[in-house]
Amino acid sequence: MKVRLKVWRQKNSGTAGAFQTYETPDLNPNMSFLEMLDVINEQLAGRGEEPIAFDHDCREGICGTCSLVIDGKPHGPHHGIATCQTYMRSFKEGDEIVVEPFRARAFPLIKDLVVSRKAFDTIMQAGGFITVRAGSPPDANAILVPKEDSDLAMDAAQCIGCGACVAACRNASAMLFVAAKVSHLGLLPQGQPERHARVKNMVEAMDAAGFGNCSVTGACEAVCPKSISIDFIARMNRDYAVALLKGDAKESASGAG
Amino acid sequence: MNLLQRVWRSSLGKKYVMALTGAALFLFVVGHLVGNLQVFLGPEAINRYGHFLKTTPEILWPARIGLLTCVGLHIFAAMALVAQNRVARPVAYAKVGAHGATIASRTMIWSGLIILSFIIYHLLHYTLTLPSVNGYGFDFSTLREEEGRHDIFAMIVMGFQKWPVSVFYLIAVGLLCTHLGHGVGSMFQSLGFKNHVWGPRIGGLARTVSVVLFLGYASIPVAVLSGFGGGHLSEVRARIAKRVSEHPVVPGRIEVSHGTNTTGKGK
Numbered sequence: 001m002k003v004r005l006k007v008w009r010q011k012n013s014g015t016a017g018a019f020q021t022y023e024t025p026d027l028n029p030n031m032s033f034l035e036m037l038d039v040i041n042e043q044l045a046g047r048g049e050e051p052i053a054f055d056h057d058c059r060e061g062i063c064g065t066c067s068l069v070i071d072g073k074p075h076g077p078h079h080g081i082a083t084c085q086t087y088m089r090s091f092k093e094g095d096e097i098v099v100e101p102f103r104a105r106a107f108p109l110i111k112d113l114v115v116s117r118k119a120f121d122t123i124m125q126a127g128g129f130i131t132v133r134a135g136s137p138p139d140a141n142a143i144l145v146p147k148e149d150s151d152l153a154m155d156a157a158q159c160i161g162c163g164a165c166v167a168a169c170r171n172a173s174a175m176l177f178v179a180a181k182v183s184h185l186g187l188l189p190q191g192q193p194e195r196h197a198r199v200k201n202m203v204e205a206m207d208a209a210g211f212g213n214c215s216v217t218g219a220c221e222a223v224c225p226k227s228i229s230i231d232f233i234a235r236m237n238r239d240y241a242v243a244l245l246k247g248d249a250k251e252s253a254s255g256a257g
Numbered sequence: 258m259n260l261l262q263r264v265w266r267s268s269l270g271k272k273y274v275m276a277l278t279g280a281a282l283f284l285f286v287v288g289h290l291v292g293n294l295q296v297f298l299g300p301e302a303i304n305r306y307g308h309f310l311k312t313t314p315e316i317l318w319p320a321r322i323g324l325l326t327c328v329g330l331h332i333f334a335a336m337a338l339v340a341q342n343r344v345a346r347p348v349a350y351a352k353v354g355a356h357g358a359t360i361a362s363r364t365m366i367w368s369g370l371i372i373l374s375f376i377i378y379h380l381l382h383y384t385l386t387l388p389s390v391n392g393y394g395f396d397f398s399t400l401r402e403e404e405g406r407h408d409i410f411a412m413i414v415m416g417f418q419k420w421p422v423s424v425f426y427l428i429a430v431g432l433l434c435t436h437l438g439h440g441v442g443s444m445f446q447s448l449g450f451k452n453h454v455w456g457p458r459i460g461g462l463a464r465t466v467s468v469v470l471f472l473g474y475a476s477i478p479v480a481v482l483s484g485f486g487g488g489h490l491s492e493v494r495a496r497i498a499k500r501v502s503e504h505p506v507v508p509g510r511i512e513v514s515h516g517t518n519t520t521g522k523g524k
Binding site: 006069073213214216233235236247 | 267341347348349350355358449451
C-alpha cells in the first residue's frame with residue numbers, strides 16, 4: 001500500500017516550521033506507523049536529505065516515548081493504543097495522513113516531531129518519595145490492601161507519561177497525567193504518609209509548568225493509550241482540596257528523635 | 258501561603274470557585290423557576306409572591322448580594338482560567354479532533370457570555386423595569402393591582418407578548434440548558450464528588466435536570482405567545498382606560514399618564 005504523508009518539519013525551536021508532503025514507497029500494511037517513518041527516513045537519508053526526527057523507544061506500548069498527532073488524534077486512530085502499535089493496515093490505500101508534534105507551551109518543540117516532555121519529569125520530582133521500610137523483604141500481606149483499591153491503583157499506575165492527554169486537551173491541560181500519578185500512590189497504604197504533601201507539590205509543579213486547566217471534556221481519557229479514566233481527576237481534585245484545608249505541616253518545636 | 262491565596266493561585270482552586278459559585282447559581286435557577294411557574298396559578302398567586310419578596314428586604318437583599326457575588330466570582334474565575342488556557346497552546350494544530358468532547362463542553366465560555374448578556378437585559382427589563390428596553394416605552398413598575406401591589410402577572414404577559422423579547426429569552430434559556438448540562442456534572446468532578454459508580458448517573462442527571470429547567474422556563478413565553486394571560490391584560494387595560502377617562506390629568510401619577518400607552522392610543 002501507498003499513502004501520502006503531510007509531516008511537520010521544523011529545524012529547531014528558533015526557526016519556523018511547515019508541513020512537507022512525502023509520497024511513501026509501497027508499504028507492507030502490517031508495518032507499524034513508526035516502521036513506515038523508518039522507511040521514509042531511509043529514503044531521505046539515501047537522497048542526502050535530513051531524516052524526520054521523531055520520538056520512539058520500546059515500540060511495544062509500555063515506555064511512553066512515542067508521540068505524534070496523527071490526523072488530529074494523538075497516537076493515531078485507535079483507542080487505548082500508542083503510536084508504536086498503530087499499524088498501516090488501519091489506513092487506506094492513497095490516504096493523506098497529517099502528522100504533527102504534540103502541541104503545548106509546556107512541551108517546547110525540539111525538532112520536527114520531537115517535543116520536550118521534561119515538564120512531566122519536573123512534576124514527578126515534585127511528587128517526592130514515599131517512606132518504605134528498607135532492609136529485609138517484608139512478610140507477604142503484612143500490609144492489607146483491598147482488592148478494589150489495588151485494582152484502581154494499578155489502573156492509575158498504567159500511565160506511561162506519554163503526554164497524549166496534554167496533546168488532546170483543548171486547553172493543553174496535564175490534569176489526567178498528574179491525577180494518575182497522584183492517585184496510584186494515594187490509593188495504597190504505602191502512599192499515605194506523604195499523600196497530601198504529594199498532591200499539593202505535584203499540582204503546584206503542574207501549574208508552574210504552564211499547562212492549561214481542565215474543562216472536563218473527556219478528550220484526554222478518549223486518547224489515552226492506557227485508557228486512564230478522568231475519574232482520577234476528580235480524585236485528585238478531592239485530595240488537593242483536603243490538602244489545602246489541612247494546611248502545611250506545623251513546624252515542630254522539639255524535632256524528631 | 259494562606260488558604261485563599263492558594264485556592265486562587267492554583268488551577269484546581271479556581272475550578273473549586275467555579276464549581277461552588279456554579280452550584281449556588283444553579284440552585285437559584287431552580288428556585289427562580291419554581292417561583293416563576295406560579296404565573297400559571299393566576300395573577301393572585303404570582304402577585305402575592307412578588308409582593309412577599311418586595312416587602313421582605315431581609316431575604317431579598319442578602320439573596321441579591323449573594324447572587325451578584327457568585328456571578329462576579331464565577332465570571333472572574335472563568336476569565337482567569339480561559340486566559341491561561343489560551344496561552345497554553347501557542348501553535349494550533351492543523352487538524353483537530355474533538356475526541357468525544359461534547360459541543361456543550363467546548364462552548365462553555367460562549368454560552369456563559371450570552372447568558373450574561375441576557376441576565377443584564379433581564380434585570381433591566383423586569384427588575385429595574387427600564388421603559389426603554391421593554392418595547393412599550395413605559396415603566397413596568399407602574400403596573401399595579403387595585404390594592405396597589407405590583408401586577409407581576411401583567412408585567413410578565415406584556416413583556417413576553419413582544420416576540421423579540423421572547424425569542425431572546427428562549428435562546429438564553431436554551432444556552433443555559435447546554436451550559437448546565439455540562440456544568441452541573443463538572444461541578445461534581447471539580448469538587449471531587451465523582452467516581453465510577455456516580456459518574457455516569459451524575460452526567461445523566463445533569464442533562465435531564467437541564468432539559469427540565471429549559472422546558473419549565475420556555476413554557477412561560479410560549480404560553481404567553483399562544484394567548485395565555487390575554488384576558489387579565491384586557492381587564493388591566495380597561496381599568497387604566499377607565500381611570501384615565503375619570504381623571505384625565507393627575508399630576509404625579511406616572512401610572513396614569515404613561516398608562517395610556519398600554520391601550521395603544523397615546524404616544
